[in-house]
Amino acid sequence: MRSLSLENTVTSLSHLDGNSLAGPLSQILSVDPTTAWRRCPRCGLTGSLAQLHVYGPEPGLTGRCPGCEALALRLVEQPGHLWLQMGGGQGAFRFPRS
């Protein structure tokens, strides 16, 4: 993918796919996350993480349901930490980054 890469996306209004989450999430997961199956709690659509609509990368990656755009996850990378928030609520996990 991304021969054009994430380079333009700061000024882009369009989204990428959940495929683009593979690298960032590989810092905290031991299996490839893009084939993870998911059911949207809002609209009931099922699919893989790779099919999410991903906005960003700045100020963070926002993954949304391709059916109804409900929040699926937010991922923020900071120098010492990676923050991961699953779903639309407020509680986030903060992971240490090497």
Added chain:
Amino acid sequence: MSNFSPGFHGRTHRFEGRLPPGQYPTESFPVLSAGPTPHVPTEDWSFTVTAEQGRARRWDWEEMMSLPQEEVTVDIHCVTRWSKFDTVWRGVSVDTFLDGVETTADFAVAHGEGGYTTNLPLEDLRGGKAWLVHTYDGFPLSPEHGGPVRLLVPHLYFWKSAKWVTGLSLTLQDEPGFWEAAGYHNYGDPWREQRAWSD
């Protein structure tokens, strides 16, 4: 001393003292998105202030436009490190909306179309420091920049200036918003470089 370009000082000198630490000046106006861009017709737009007891006041587009309008020229600073100087906006001071609202709340949550939220101390929305703006650089604010109406709080990082603003909830407790809950600083002062939660 060169004989060419007398008086030319380049770009950075012009903004000496106006560029917060870790920022660079930009002429462009980058768009950052966390979701699809909503297109809200002005006739469907409204803004609601809800006090902590649940009492709400609501303004539609025409009511908002009939309030006293102000033109402000301010510098804005994005946490992704760009700063833009002398941006010109037109809109209504948040003071005008809060005038007559009975509250003992210390905090506020701004709500944007599509579920975006950001939290601020109520103090930072009062005293001529924040506006609801509908015009940028003489033109109606475009959807990608938060139109028809966005919040403008120029003394904080720009994620606090919620796009597509639809409401303000006044709260007794501080409630982290969309990015604040995901690792960004709770207050976000660019001059103290409050980017991450722990800065």
Added chain:
Amino acid sequence: MSAWHSARLVGRREQSRTGRTLLFDVPGWPGHLAGQHVDVRLSADDGYRAVRSYSLAAPARGTGIELGVQTVPGGEVSPYLAHELPVGAEVEVRGPLGGWFVWRPGQEDPVLLVAGGCGIVPLMGMVRSHRLEGSRAPMRLVYSVRDPGQVWYREELTTGTGAAAASRILYTRQAPPGSSRPPGHIGAGDLLPPEGAGRLPVLCFVCGPTGFVEHAAGLLSAAGHAPDRIRTERFG
């Protein structure tokens, strides 16, 4: 968990005026599947780092990997990789990444690959893997470009065997002289299943700029392909 590997640039090839193939040697590279990508990390003297994703364009040759880089005008990373990084110098790569947008040589389903512009890169990885493994799965590539100057892997696609031989290049703005198809955007008639697919369900891979992917995936969906058999990868 994917670690960062050091990767030494061992070769660079021109694909188009703005597109380059970069060959890296990555000691310890574990191998990869067609369609996967890597993250490339650059580090400046002052500690500043930039990370971008690039698709793998070919099966690994030992510890050698091939990436496709399209320069983005004014971009921070791609012009540096495409033009400035000296052969022999190192960057860091993380990968291989992704398990959804991949084609596995053991799969027997008919495959339709739909590339827009430099979206050809991961799909070329599938075409090459298909040939290398001697796969008997019917595979067809439809490749949409603006004009003849933008065609990557031209020689391989026009004189190659296997899936490459079944490829079709479409021009949106300017076609080469003598073309039977007038220039224009990809249409439903351009997206036929590969020969030999019969009535078997086809696995579709679509890669390119967002607008292209939306358009092509829409056409495939309208043609009756099931949503979970249309796998997409968008550029920013």
